Amino acid sequence: MLKTKPSLTHVNATSDIRSLGDPHIKALYVHDILEYSERQIDESGLLKRSSLQRAIKARDNGRSIGKCGRPTLFDEAEELEMKQLFLDEIKIGKYPTKKYITQTANEMLQKKRNEGEECKSVDKHWTERFLQRHPEIVFAKPKALPIGRAxxxxxxxxxxxxxxxxxxxxxxxxxxxxxxxxxxxxxxxxxxxxxxxxxxxxxxxxxxxxxxxxxxxxxxxxxxxxxxxxxxxxxxxxxxxxxxxxxxxxxxxxxxxxxxxxxxxxxxxxxxxxxxxxxxxxxxxxxxxxxxxxxxxxxxxxxxxxxxxxxxxxxxxxxxxxxxxxxxxxxxxxxxxxxxxxxxxxxxxxxxxxxxxxxxxxxxxxxxxxxxxxxxxxxxxxxxxxxxxxxxxxxxxxxxxxxxxxxxxxxxxxxxxxxxxxxxxxxxxxxxxxxxxxxxx
Structure with missing residues (x-):
């Protein structure tokens, strides 16, 4: 008797796939190991097809897979290098502003573009997340208007x-x-x-x-x-x-x-x-x-x-x-x-x-x-x-x-x-x- 392929709903309910945690990792698993198509994964509600495609591209390029399936802009070594740059400036009393952090990150991405790698620009939201990941970076005190707004x-x-x-x-x-x-x-x-x-x-x-x-x-x-x-x-x-x-x-x-x-x-x-x-x-x-x-x-x-x-x-x-x-x-x-x-x-x-x-x-x-x-x-x-x-x-x-x-x-x-x-x-x-x-x- 031919064994029927288990449904994605059943697969998603098993302990093996639950242990994977991240929905993008789950989707990659059922796409690669169980050979479900992108359309089937999308229709099952496990993950949207566009998110799965981004996750596949990120994995193939050797990048980590973020929460939304988008590849990270910097690898771990690059982010640590940037963090150390700001910490060194803080030691000499030069506290960075959020705008300066954003500009510095974009300059590093520009170097990547010059080397032929496609990179998006960072914005203030990326800067906020960067500072959350590295709370030891003390940024310059904002002016009166930003303080009042905050x-x-x-x-x-x-x-x-x-x-x-x-x-x-x-x-x-x-x-x-x-x-x-x-x-x-x-x-x-x-x-x-x-x-x-x-x-x-x-x-x-x-x-x-x-x-x-x-x-x-x-x-x-x-x-x-x-x-x-x-x-x-x-x-x-x-x-x-x-x-x-x-x-x-x-x-x-x-x-x-x-x-x-x-x-x-x-x-x-x-x-x-x-x-x-x-x-x-x-x-x-x-x-x-x-x-x-x-x-x-x-x-x-x-x-x-x-x-x-x-x-x-x-x-x-x-x-x-x-x-x-x-x-x-x-x-x-x-x-x-x-x-x-x-x-x-x-x-x-x-x-x-x-x-x-x-x-x-x-x-x-x-x-x-x-x-x-x-x-x-x-x-x-x-x-x-x-x-x-x-x-x-x-x-x-x-x-x-x-x-x-x-x-x-x-x-x-x-x-x-x-x-x-x-x-x-x-x-x-x-x-x-x-x-x-x-x-x-």
Missing amino acids: AHSCRKVLIPFFDLFESYLHEEKPIPQLLFNIDETSTFFHKRKNDLVASSSSSPSLITPETSLPTATSIVFMCSADGCRYLTPIVIPYKTLPDEYKLATTSQEVFFPSTTGHVTSSSFFELFRICFLPEIIKKRIAIGEKHRHAALVMDGGVGHFTEEMRRLCKDNLVDLIKLPSHTSHIIQPNDQFIFANMKRVFARATESGQTTTASQKREVFTTILRDGLAAASYPSTIISSWKVTGLWPLDKSVVLKHLPENPPSWAENSVEPTKAPEGSNFGAIYKASDSDSSLFA
Whole structure:
């Protein structure tokens, strides 16, 4: 009698294959020893075919098989060599930064590429895992902003805010058409590289600056949870507007001269009064909700929550929602895909190199700005940006599931207690129907 081949389900249940532990090792075993095909292994649910193929390739190249089936970038000797390099620098008082560790690893991979070996680049996630594997490497103390972000990017800070925001939604029952977010981002000319770069972007564009172009430009962007973008003020460092900027002003973008190109407390109030408040009122009328409260989400930036600003919002039925300190990179919609798409366009811009006169350069500059704003203004992009923050639709698990319960020990002292009535660190909500001094909680 011919013996039938055991099913993969039966094989997976046996003690021999259970002892192998790693699912990639199991898959290699049944593929090589028992001669099951990649398709059969995939259909059995033991391991996806793509993961098995990566595991086979890693094994054939003499590399270890990682948890996800991808080959490791460095072998054991190379990683120990890199570790020793950093330890030697620490002995002489030169503490590496995470960015330096990432750059050093990529330089080693570049040498491999020059030798004909295919290698991917490492990123910040690889660096985090490298430091976890080698806790004896003490990296340089981060600056104030990273410390603040590390201290406040935890459930201890964000759960109180989400509880407060959930209470507000339950009481006011706002609609997405009247749930707004305002934030500003900047572009500037890199003094060393002579390139226009987007703030927080690592990829500069190839725009050649000259004296007639702005050294800094602030873009103040407002969107709503239903996927709409509104009139966008662009603040540039000129005493009077050149003709190119006057002509570039449209129903979607408007240019404002400024001493420095940065948004100050007084200039933000004026921009809100002239540009954004009329847009909120117009939207309210358009949807037939003249007397419904609008909600405006903002971080604690300069001028966002002055008495003058709060009074103007109270008079126009706009509830102000203040995000917890150092958390806007997680729960502010504009800081998600919206600004990321905008900065990606800025970083890829190359048109300026083909122009010669100052007038032409200004025209190209306005075109690049407009292209960046267009990339940020897709309704699907705006809706997705609200969704990943957990603010609308309300779902705090979207954010909290990725965060630790408490801040790391080295940053814990940076978390300040709640300050009544402002609630500066854990967020605050100023309802237009409340008195000026009361905080809705």
